[in-house]
Amino acid sequence: GNSVTQMEGPVTLSxxxxxxxxxxxxxxxxxxxxxxxxxxxxGLQLLLKATKADDKGSNKxxxxxxxKETTSFHLEKGSVxxxxxxxxxxxLEGGSEKxxxxxxxxxxxxx
Amino acid sequence: xxxxxxxxKFQVLKTGQSxxxxxxxxxxxxxxxxxxxxxxxxxxxxxxxxxxxxxDKGEVPxxxxxxxxxxxxxxxxxxxxxxxxxxxxxxxxxxxLSRQETQYFGPGTRLLVL
Numbered sequence: 001g002n003s004v005t006q007m008e009g010p011v012t013l014s015x016x017x018x019x020x021x022x023x024x025x026x027x028x029x030x031x032x033x034x035x036x037x038x039x040x041x042x043g044l045q046l047l048l049k050a051t052k053a054d055d056k057g058s059n060k061x062x063x064x065x066x067x068k069e070t071t072s073f074h075l076e077k078g079s080v081x082x083x084x085x086x087x088x089x090x091x092l093e094g095g096s097e098k099x100x101x102x103x104x105x106x107x108x109x110x111x
Numbered sequence: 112x113x114x115x116x117x118x119x120k121f122q123v124l125k126t127g128q129s130x131x132x133x134x135x136x137x138x139x140x141x142x143x144x145x146x147x148x149x150x151x152x153x154x155x156x157x158x159x160x161x162x163x164x165x166x167d168k169g170e171v172p173x174x175x176x177x178x179x180x181x182x183x184x185x186x187x188x189x190x191x192x193x194x195x196x197x198x199x200x201x202x203x204x205x206x207x208l209s210r211q212e213t214q215y216f217g218p219g220t221r222l223l224v225l
């Protein structure tokens with residue numbers, strides 16, 4: 001079945017550091033890939049998405065590229081801010097019209 | 112627009128009690144979902160509704176029932192709560208049951224079953 005594996009957290013960075021959160025997936029066919037973010041005390045909200053191979057999703061300085069050859073969708077940001085502290089979820093939709101989520105990675109950014 | 116709203120925000124139940132979690136969306140979306148979020152488990156789909164009048168089981172449906180009351184509202188019922196159902200519950204909606212559609216989430220309901 002479809003599955004998503006993302007790096008274990010928590011991740012702690014200093015402000016302006018470079019961020020990478022790894023995400024790999026297993027799916028049949030050609031899934032759509034998503035990153036959702038959950039700020040403290042809130043529900044999830046879409047951060048970015050990519051629907052086909054080699055697409056790059058981007059939003060708020062975050063980027064992720066759909067790499068079919070490595071079945072990956074790693075999240076990156078060049079310079080994190082304290083306000084980026086949140087839990088990040090990688091997810092895929094692989095033809096069943098239902099999202100499959102990774103376990104989440106908690107990011108803490110210190111000033 | 113309020114987006115997706117959920118009530119209550121927090122609830123404590125005793126084992127064996129019943130309750131209904133309410134969810135409503137004002138985005139005219141066709142599809143709605145219920146998830147539970149547990150530490151180290153990510154989000155798992157309980158039930159979903161592709162359109163008004165239809166519901167289907169997700170990954171972890173046991174112990175739950177749902178009702179798609181109308182296009183706006185999708186409720187989740189626990190008939191006899193168990194401690195294993197202690198979790199944070201999220202409702203979500205999307206315009207279509209489509210692989211490319213963004214899901215919009217409510218703020219969650221924290222449920223503690225003693």
